[in-house]
Amino acid sequence: xxxxxxxxxxxxxxxxxxxxxxxxxxxxxxxxxxxxxxxxxxxxxxxxxxxxxxxxxxxxxxxxxxxxxxxxxxxxxxxxxxxxxxxxxxxxxxxxxxxxxxxxxxxxxxxxxxxxxxxxxxxxxxxxxxxxxxxxxxxxxxxxxxxxxxxxxxxxxxxxxxxxxxxxxxxxxxxxxxxxxxxxxxxxxxxxxxxxxxxxxxxxxxxxxxxxxxxxxxxxxxxxxxxxxxxxxxxxxxxxxxxxxxxxxxxxxxxxxxxxxxxxxxxxxxxxxxxxxxxxxxxxxxxxxxxxxxxxxxxxxxxxxxxxxxxxxxxxxxxxxx
Numbered sequence: 001x002x003x004x005x006x007x008x009x010x011x012x013x014x015x016x017x018x019x020x021x022x023x024x025x026x027x028x029x030x031x032x033x034x035x036x037x038x039x040x041x042x043x044x045x046x047x048x049x050x051x052x053x054x055x056x057x058x059x060x061x062x063x064x065x066x067x068x069x070x071x072x073x074x075x076x077x078x079x080x081x082x083x084x085x086x087x088x089x090x091x092x093x094x095x096x097x098x099x100x101x102x103x104x105x106x107x108x109x110x111x112x113x114x115x116x117x118x119x120x121x122x123x124x125x126x127x128x129x130x131x132x133x134x135x136x137x138x139x140x141x142x143x144x145x146x147x148x149x150x151x152x153x154x155x156x157x158x159x160x161x162x163x164x165x166x167x168x169x170x171x172x173x174x175x176x177x178x179x180x181x182x183x184x185x186x187x188x189x190x191x192x193x194x195x196x197x198x199x200x201x202x203x204x205x206x207x208x209x210x211x212x213x214x215x216x217x218x219x220x221x222x223x224x225x226x227x228x229x230x231x232x233x234x235x236x237x238x239x240x241x242x243x244x245x246x247x248x249x250x251x252x253x254x255x256x257x258x259x260x261x262x263x264x265x266x267x268x269x270x271x272x273x274x275x276x277x278x279x280x281x282x283x284x285x286x287x288x289x290x291x292x293x294x295x296x297x298x299x300x301x302x303x304x305x306x307x308x309x310x311x312x313x314x315x316x317x318x319x320x321x322x
Contacts, residue, residue, distance in 0.1 A: 006309045006316075007046075010053040013067060017049045020071045024118050035099045035111040039078060044094070047207075048073040050313065051175060052182035055196045057306035059186025068122050069185045072135065073178045075119045080142060080170075082112035087150060088233040095224035130184050138177040145169025154234035154258045163238055164205075171211075172204030179203075195297045199310065202294035207317050209287035212237035216275045228271035234258065238286065242279035250274060291318045 007014055025036040049070035056066040084090070085098040086108045092098065100108035116139070123135060145166055152158050152166070179200030183193040215223065215230050216239055223229070230237050231254070236244075244251040253270035256262035274280075294314055301307050 006050055006054065006313050009305070009309050010050065013053050013070070014046060014049065016067050017046065017053075017070045017074065020067055021074060024071060024075065024122060025115060027114060031103070031107060032111050032114050035103055035107055036115065038096075038102055039082065039099055039111070041096070044074075044078075046074060048077055048175060048178040051178035051200060051203075051310075052185075054306045054310050054313070055179040055182030055200075056186035057304060058183060058192050058196065058302065059188040065126065066182060066185050068126075069131065069181050070178075072119045072122050073174065073181065075115050075122070076139065076142070077174060079112040079115040079119070080146070080174075082108050082115070083146065086112075087146070087153075088229075090225070090229070090233070092225045095221075128184060131181055134177055134181055134184065138173055141169045141173050145173075149235065152236070156236075156255055156258060158236045158241070160238075160241060163236070163241060167205065167208040167212075168201075171208035172201050175204030175207065176200035192301060195301050198297040199294050199301075202290045202297065203314060203317065206287045206290035206294065209238055209283055209290070210317065213239055213280055213283050213287070215239075216271060217280060228268070228274075231257075231271060231274075232267065238283045239274055239277075239279045242282045243274040243277045246278060247273065250277070288318060 022040065025033075025040065027033040027036060052066060052070040052073055056069075081093065082099050085093060086100050086105050089100075090098050091101040098108070099111055119135075119139075123131060126132065145168075148162070148166055149170065152162060176197055177200070180193060180197040183196045188196070212230065215237065216228060218227065220227055226232060231240055236254075240250075240254065244254060250270055250273055253262065253266060253273075257267040257270070291314060295311065298307065298310055298314070301310075
């Protein structure tokens with residue numbers, strides 16, 4: 001199953017989302033406009049809008065407003081990517097130069113800020129205070145996650161607890177908010193909203209762990225960035241945590257790189273060893289546990305067509321290779 005199946009089901013709405021994103025990111029500044037267009041041209045799976053749209057199918061109200069909710073969640077994701085690239089001094093994303101590489105850090109930061117501001121402006125007309133509450137909490141937690149990631153950068157003291165807390169804030173909460181806000185916007189009952197929220201959270205955790213696995217197991221062409229980018233940028237993810245626990249040489253290699261005593265070729269050897277270690281399978285098992293919990297929440301939802309597509313999206317995310 002490919003995610004294209006779910007996209008086809010909500011295709012008309014996805015097209016409206018794409019059109020609205022282009023409209024919303026139009027800027028008075030020609031430089032910010034160019035930077036925004038550059039970011040959009042890199043594409044993306046539009047995972048968050050898909051979750052918003054599918055979750056909204058469980059209700060009946062305000063279907064027109066759901067498009068704005070879907071756009072808002074995607075804009076937050078886009079803005080966070082721009083800021084991430086500045087922090088990591090990244091030069092490539094999805095096979096294209098990052099905004100900070102194409103222009104400079106200042107342009108990238110303000111482009112991200114501009115997109116964040118557009119998100120708040122987009123939902124200003126909504127009268128449902130709960131939508132605003134969920135969105136503000138999401139942005140708040142996302143920012144804390146970003147700050148904690150900066151704090152932990154090139155720090156060996158990280159552990160499983162700090163890792164799971166970080167990916168919850170940086171990834172899972174945004175997907176959780178996508179399913180929850182889609183439900184709220186469509187006026188579903190509280191039980192259905194809670195189950196969709198749980199589904200989104202567990203999917204988000206599984207999704208990020210799979211991303212962290214693929215950072216080691218995919219090719220640079222598939223990733224659109226160098227293999228092992230997280231470790232190269234000083235971020236310790238779940239595969240690295242497991243690998244350092246079982247192989248002292250890997251731990252020493254990471255430590256030397258973080259202490260700037262290791263050559264680039266040496267850390268590339270460490271990345272290759274992590275890829276071949278049991279840490280990949282261990283991480284995959286944790287991802288699958290979260291995926292199982294997502295499916296358990298999904299099973300309790302009403303049997304409508306959108307439920308099947310949410311199930312298929314879960315299957316796709318759990319088995320994807322890049």
